[in-house]
Amino acid sequence: MRLNDMSFFNLASRRMNWLGSRQQVVAQNVANSDTPGFKAQDVTAFADVMRGVGTSVRTTNSRHIGGIGGQMDGVATREDEEAYETSLDGNTVALEQQTIKASEISENYRLASQLYRKGHELLTLAATGVR
Amino acid sequence: MDPLKSILQISASGMLAQGERLKVVSENVANASSTGMSPGEDPYRRKTITFEELVDRDSGVSSVGVSSIDRDDTDFSLRFEPSHPAADDKGFIKVSNVSPILEMANMREASRSYEANMNMFEAARKMRTQILDMLK
Numbered sequence: 114m115r116l117n118d119m120s121f122f123n124l125a126s127r128r129m130n131w132l133g134s135r136q137q138v139v140a141q142n143v144a145n146s147d148t149p150g151f152k153a154q155d156v157t158a159f160a161d162v163m164r165g166v167g168t169s170v171r172t173t174n175s176r177h178i179g180g181i182g183g184q185m186d187g188v189a190t191r192e193d194e195e196a197y198e199t200s201l202d203g204n205t206v207a208l209e210q211q212t213i214k215a216s217e218i219s220e221n222y223r224l225a226s227q228l229y230r231k232g233h234e235l236l237t238l239a240a241t242g243v244r
Numbered sequence: 245m246d247p248l249k250s251i252l253q254i255s256a257s258g259m260l261a262q263g264e265r266l267k268v269v270s271e272n273v274a275n276a277s278s279t280g281m282s283p284g285e286d287p288y289r290r291k292t293i294t295f296e297e298l299v300d301r302d303s304g305v306s307s308v309g310v311s312s313i314d315r316d317d318t319d320f321s322l323r324f325e326p327s328h329p330a331a332d333d334k335g336f337i338k339v340s341n342v343s344p345i346l347e348m349a350n351m352r353e354a355s356r357s358y359e360a361n362m363n364m365f366e367a368a369r370k371m372r373t374q375i376l377d378m379l380k
Contacts, residue, residue: 129375136371137247137254137305140364144258144308147265147357148295208360219367226374233378 125229131159132222134188139215142193142206149202153211155193162188248375250305251368257307258361261295264310265354268293269347276342280330287330288340290316316341 135156145151198207268291278288296311318341326335 133247133371136364136368137251140251140254140258140368141306143357143360143364144254144261145295145297145306146258146360147262147353148297148308151297208357212360212363215364215367219370222371223374226378230378 121232122229125225125232127163128159128225129222129229131156131162131188132218132225136215136218136222138190139211139218142211143208143215146204146206146208146211149204151204151206153193153196153206154190155195156188156190248368248372250303252365254305254307255361255365255368257298257309259358259365261308261310262354262358262361265293265295266351266358268313269351269354272342273344273347273351276340276344276347278340279328279337283330283332285330285338287320287338288342290318290340290342292316 138154138156142151142153193205196205196207196210198210199205272290275288279285280287292314294311294314295308297306298309299306320338320341322336323339324335325331325337328337330337
């Protein structure tokens with residue numbers, strides 16, 4: 114039985130993958146919140162990833178520079194259009210905004226991992242009849 | 245690299261950079277009243293620090309680092325103190341261009357940014373724990 118082939122588990126794990134990539138981008142923003150000229154970034158929306166819209170850069174040669182390493186297929190990093198603050202040195206990272214985003218991601222991650230676990234419990238229940 | 249793993253690395257680089265900034269601030273504060281020892285000698289010149297984005301070519305992870313530590317070029321102010329060894333023939337000595345208010349603001353900002361990085365670290369750690377909890 115391959116859990117990832119079932120649409121439910123596939124969805125949950127893709128969601129967690131995406132949330133992980135997004136949290137990485139938020140961490141990069143926070144780390145660079147005092148770097149002159151740094152532009153805040155965000156990743157492709159999850160709905161677009163599911164539809165396969167925002168495809169990342171293809172690398173056909175080992176010397177090509179791809180997207181961010183470890184990111185799942187279809188997730189591309191781009192400049193954050195919702196960043197509402199530009200400081201004098203050209204930095205567009207608003208720490209408040211990033212903090213909200215980070216806790217949002219954490220919560221969604223918890224949700225996705227709980228869902229995965231629940232799905233697993235459901236399967237156990239179906240197979241054994243005991244919870 | 246696994247994004248959750250690289251967050252720890254990114255946040256650590258942020259904390260390291262802010263720590264370095266705090267070090268420069270404390271050097272400035274400690275040397276705020278350092279003057280020269282002979283007439284006309286320059287006192288302590290305030291240090292400044294700049295950050296830059298560091299992109300790892302292999303993993304694409306963009307962390308932060310210190311790009312340079314420079315000296316502040318603003319003019320020194322003069323203080324009348326004829327008995328000082330660094331006093332010129334009119335009795336004035338040059339005092340350093342460190343402004344305590346500026347250093348205080350800088351210090352606060354550095355510790356806030358440090359905290360923000362720490363929170364990201366904590367968030368990533370929690371997410372990892374959730375994944376590991378699924379093994380239970």
